[in-house]
Amino acid sequence: MNNLKKIEYSLKKRKRQESRFKIYGLLGIATAVTFLCIILSSIVMEGKKAFLSTYIKLEVYFDPDIIYTNNDQKEEDIKFANFQKIIKNSLNSFFPEISDKDELRKLSNFISSSEEENLMKLVLKNKQLVGQKITLWLLASSKIDVINKNPDMELIAEEDRLISDLELNWLNEIRSANNIKSNFNKNFFVKADSTEPEQAGIWGSLVGSFFTLFITLILSFPIAVAAGVFLEELAPKNKFTDFIEVNINNLAAVPSIIFGLLGLAIFLNVMHLPRSAPIVGGMVLALMTLPTIIIATRASLKAVPPSIREAAIGLGATKFQTVTHHVLPLSLPGILTGTIIGMSQALGESAPLLMIGMVAFIVDVPGSFLDSSTVLPVQIYLWKSTAARGFVELTAAGVMVLLSFLILMNGIAVFIRQKFEKKW
Amino acid sequence: MTEKIKIKSKNVNVYYGQKKALDKINLEIPTNKVTALIGPSGCGKSTFLRCINRMNDTIDICRIEGKIIVDEEDIYSTEVDPVLLRAKIGMVFQKPNPFPKSIFDNVAYGPKIHGIVNSDDELEELVIYSLKKAGLFGEVKDRLNDTGTSLSGGQQQRLCIARAIAISPQIILMDEPCSALDPIATAIIEELIDELAKNFTIVIVTHSMQQAARVSQQTAFFHMGSLIEVGHTDQIFSTPSQKKTQDYITGKIG
Ligand SMILES: Nc1ncnc2c1ncn2[C@@H]1O[C@H](COP(=O)(O)OP(=O)(O)OP(=O)(O)O)[C@@H](O)[C@H]1O
Ligand SMILES: [Mg+2]
Secondary structure (H helix, E strand, O other), rough: OHHHHHHHHHHHHHHHHHHHHHHHHHHHHHHHHHHHHHHHHHHHHHHHHEEEEEEEEEEEEOOOOHHHOOOOOOHHHHHOOOOOHHHHHHHHHHHOOOOOHHHHHHOOOEEOHHHHHHHHHHHHHHHHHOEEEEEEEEEOOOHHHHHHHHHHHOOOOOOHHHHHHHHHHHHHHHHHHOOOEEOOHHHHHHHHOOOOOOOOOOOOHHHHHHHHHHHHHHHHHHHHHHHHHHHHHHHOOOOHHHHHHHHHHHHHOOOOOHHHHHHHHHHHOOOOOOOOOOHHHHHHHHHHHHHHHHHHHHHHHHHHHHHHHHHHHHHOOOOHHHHHHHHHHHHHHHHHHHHHHHHHHHOHHHOHHHOOOOOOOOOOOOOOOOOOOOOOHHHOOOHHHHOHHHHHHHHHHHHHHHHHHHHHHHHHHHHHHHHOOOOO | OOEEEEEEEEEEEEOOOOOEEEEEEEEEEEEOOEEEEOOOOOOOOOHHHHHHHHHHHHHEEEEEEEEEEEEEEEEEOOOOOOOHHHEEEEEEOOOOOOOOEEEHHHHHHHHHHOOOOHHHHHHHHHHHHHHHHHHHHHOOOOOOEEEHHHHHHHHHHHHHHHHHOOOOOOOEEEEEEOOOOOOHHHHHHHHHHHOOOOOEEEEOOOOOOOHHHOOEEEEEEEEEOOOEEEEEEHHHHHOOOOHHHHHHOOOOOO
């Protein structure tokens, strides 16, 4: 009876311990979730603004005197016509009272410079427009866009504000005429980088990331799986393979920037591959991803129960057949999961790519593995370090795009694991 | 004994690293008979069994001395390819280990890798024949595409037997094939062993004295790495010549 009393007493203590531990755990999770929510919500609050851009409605008069300067009405004329003047005149016709040159220049800055080219293309497509007056929604410049999306910025003192009181008055006049609207920001999804925030897009770096990761995948996956299978299944166990094994594990812990330095020294300086190109970025990231996939491969090969190997070997399968017919297919879900995790690491990686010049300002969407390009995280870094206010929102939106891809990739990894992993 | 001898071991010693697991085993196993290996846990029954199809080659630290002669040929001589040897000597393991593939593919795997069959029809015939031989066909004939792991334990074990006989080996090694099964499944397998003994030489490790008595014609008693006694099963269980054997079968050691 005495023993039972003791046990009862200690049980109370053990239970208290357990509930205390539970509380610590819950507290930890709550803190993590809170911080995550704060970060995510601040990113989303800021970033969602970038998905809209501001448009201003104007009566645009395609003045033949401005477009056809040479009287022979050739296409060449249209291409070199002064569409800036046409936009300025359109604005001027909305504000007829303005005549001061300086003020007119300020006024014409309301509209994004990209609209000059758009109007030119419009006229090229339809020459009938010359001499006509039509109503168009034109993309506003970034500073107007920022003020329009952030009404609280109007309250800032004039000297700290993006636009002057005069410009703000004009903006309010446009507003009261209902000539302003917010619409989906298409540029963000189809353009590459630009000096003007309203014309900058994520697509260029997305394509760059895609090219880079493609190279990473086709290099690292076969090499790593072959290496993992060899080390785990076929290699003799001796000092040499032990040494390799230890070093692969060490390699996984090497800071990624070291791989960038290696790439700079070998791929650029010795092999003279092009700078800033996805092919080199992909090779550098492949080096970085190799140990991750090798370790994942070996772990999932190890997880295949020995009874399956014995069954195959007992039937007279060779070692190689045992591996390729049974062990490898069974470990494939694990290998793929590891690969995707390695890939999403590579997707978020920026430091090694800075070393090989993928940090350049690139306005064209890359068309091949050899074109100069940048990648998502580097683009975010570039925008973050640019002064213009419009890039603040783009930075957050870029983070949202990057996060979506990471979540998508990890979701696929989870799906594969759930769906294809065999239970024993 | 006047029977034809299928397997003959001569002074077999087995070491795991420094540890000696088998000591000077001399044992003759007759053709198309069932030989039972009995003895307390850890005495080296599995080790001996795995020497016969060179399964121990897959264990790095395992080292074998002496000779094992199958059909007049020393299987540890350098001319013998262990892969070929294992095609001739099938094995059924303690825990049923079907491949996580369909029932059909489980049985078809051996014939496929050895190139035994020439056509799909022939393969199907062979699979059905093997499943029938293993007494499983009736239960699975409508679900040959289900995975092997979806069967019950006893069915899985018979599937493993079907898989082993599909490559028509001459010898079948069984390492406690019924230890994971209930009495009814065990009875089915024991019947099957009787049936198989007409065409195959069978070596079976078992912990159950009754099973050894029921299925085998010859029994070998191992103890601490040594072969203590071997003889006709009836004789071993009725009038063992060694005291240790007597003690073991009466439950005094083990
Ligand atoms: N892979 C191995 N590595 C090291 N030692 C082993 C290995 N396999 C078996 N042994 C040792 O060899 C001896 C014989 O083992 P074995 O598996 O042959 O026994 P057994 O008679 O089959 O026992 P059980 O009836 O419990 O299966 C044991 O002492 C065991 O510890
Ligand atoms: Mg055993």
